[in-house]
Amino acid sequence: MLRLPRGLYLQMVSHCITGLPDEACGVLAGDPTSGAVARLYPTRNAAASARLYVVDSRDLLQADRDAERNGMQLIGVFHSHTHTDAYPSPTDVDQAPDPGWHYVVVSLRDSHPVVRSYRIGGGRIEEESVVVLGQAAVAVAV
Numbered sequence: 001m002l003r004l005p006r007g008l009y010l011q012m013v014s015h016c017i018t019g020l021p022d023e024a025c026g027v028l029a030g031d032p033t034s035g036a037v038a039r040l041y042p043t044r045n046a047a048a049s050a051r052l053y054v055v056d057s058r059d060l061l062q063a064d065r066d067a068e069r070n071g072m073q074l075i076g077v078f079h080s081h082t083h084t085d086a087y088p089s090p091t092d093v094d095q096a097p098d099p100g101w102h103y104v105v106v107s108l109r110d111s112h113p114v115v116r117s118y119r120i121g122g123g124r125i126e127e128e129s130v131v132v133l134g135q136a137a138v139a140v141a142v
Contacts, residue, residue: 001129002076002102002117003036004028009132013113015042016080016106024106025053025079027060029067032075032100035128039067045079052091053079076102076117083109086116088125096120102128 004012016024025045030038043059055077064074081089086107088096096103099121107114119126 001035001131002104003034003131003133005037005133008037008040009115011040011042012078012104013106013115016078016108016113019045019080020082020108021050022048023050023053023080023082025055025077027055027063027074028076028078028102028104029063029070029072030075032073035075035102037075038072039070040078041066050082074101076104078104078106080106080108085109086114088118088120093120093123093125104130 012026015026018024022045024042026040026042028037028040030036041059041063043063044056046054046056067074084107086105088103088105092103092105099119102117103120104115104117115130117128117130119128
């Protein structure tokens with residue numbers, strides 16, 4: 001289960017919309033045991049593509065260092081799908097580096113964004129619940 005404070009949820013969706021026409025992406029930090037997200041790091045899409053995302057390596061390094069300084073770990077990644085469902089593509093599955101991470105897909109295909117989260121490992125895709133919490137949390141831009 002992914003636990004995402006409402007403010008971070010809104011920032012994630014906003015970052016994805018702002019990234020149009022390309023896919024947007026970012027990383028999530030928090031507690032890997034509970035799936036609670038405490039920080040969101042919007043990143044650049046190094047691929048600059050409407051069909052593919054690559055988290056900018058400098059942004060990833062900065063996010064990882066900031067999370068570590070604040071006693072957290074990177075626990076997932078999010079990205080948008082500009083023209084398809086909120087379901088991992090074959091490329092998303094191939095690029096999934098850590099089976100312990102949460103892989104969040106924000107579909108912008110329809111009039112309202114759709115957010116879904118998955119665990120991906122060994123080519124297997126398992127959807128998990130996304131719980132949006134009412135409390136605020138810290139949003140960090142890199």
